[in-house]
Amino acid sequence: MDEGYVDMHLHYLPGVDDGVREASQGIALCQGLRRLGFTKTVATPHIRTAMFENRRSTLRPAFEAFETAARDAEDMPELDLAAEHFCDDVFWRLFQEGETVAYPGGHAALIEFPEAIIPLGVEQRFFEMRVQGVAPVLAHPERYRPIFAKSDALQPLLDAGLMLQLDLMSLVGRYGRRPRRAAERLLAEDAYFLACSDSHRPDDVPVVATALDRLFDLAGSEYAQRLLGDNPRRVLSGEVDL
Numbered sequence: 001m002d003e004g005y006v007d008m009h010l011h012y013l014p015g016v017d018d019g020v021r022e023a024s025q026g027i028a029l030c031q032g033l034r035r036l037g038f039t040k041t042v043a044t045p046h047i048r049t050a051m052f053e054n055r056r057s058t059l060r061p062a063f064e065a066f067e068t069a070a071r072d073a074e075d076m077p078e079l080d081l082a083a084e085h086f087c088d089d090v091f092w093r094l095f096q097e098g099e100t101v102a103y104p105g106g107h108a109a110l111i112e113f114p115e116a117i118i119p120l121g122v123e124q125r126f127f128e129m130r131v132q133g134v135a136p137v138l139a140h141p142e143r144y145r146p147i148f149a150k151s152d153a154l155q156p157l158l159d160a161g162l163m164l165q166l167d168l169m170s171l172v173g174r175y176g177r178r179p180r181r182a183a184e185r186l187l188a189e190d191a192y193f194l195a196c197s198d199s200h201r202p203d204d205v206p207v208v209a210t211a212l213d214r215l216f217d218l219a220g221s222e223y224a225q226r227l228l229g230d231n232p233r234r235v236l237s238g239e240v241d242l
């Protein structure tokens with residue numbers, strides 16, 4: 001397989017969420033990640049009620065404007081668009097209406113939970129998504145409180161077909177000691193399917209660089225390469241068992 005990494009979670013679209021403010025910062029972020037080995041970066045702006053009221057109809061033009069702004073920039077990765085959906089009733093409604101901003105190819109969608117609780121009955125919803133051919137991908141499980149001490153709460157969700165996505169910066173303590181330890185434990189359990197930067201600004205690039213070194217130390221190069229390159233490509237091409 002192609003050896004470049006694919007970043008399936010970051011916030012380089014300017015002015016749509018808590019990511020970069022200006023196109024120039026988005027370009028600098030993408031160029032920085034390209035230097036670290038990411039040959040493709042999929043923007044995942046937040047869709048979260050009362051905070052970031054984004055929809056496909058507004059994100060697509062914002063993405064196209066960024067592509068235009070970045071047209072002459074050198075050493076850019078390939079760009080694409082998805083979204084990070086907050087897991088609430090609005091998300092389920094969008095899903096039923098075919099209005100989620102799924103990963104390119106439409107085979108998977110990125111979801112985040114609230115920090116303190118795992119939403120009740122979510123495994124049934126994930127099962128429904130799988131039945132409809134869209135695999136759920138959970139952003140940064142290591143940052144949710146019910147997962148800090150043990151992984152048990154994830155098991156019913158994994159049984160329903162959920163894929164876990166590591167936030168690389170968790171490995172270097174970006175979110176504190178407990179998420180760092182949870183990330184190390186989930187890695188040791190072989191629980192992750194993807195590893196991504198969740199970067200929000202160009203200043204995150206050196207942190208991601210350190211985190212990549214840490215990932216290779218902890219996971220070994222074969223597992224790390226799978227999380228960063230092979231598995232993201234499988235998600236994009238739909239080669240994930242449904």
Ligand SMILES: [Fe+2]
Nearest residue numbers: 009010084198
């Ligand atoms: Fe994010």
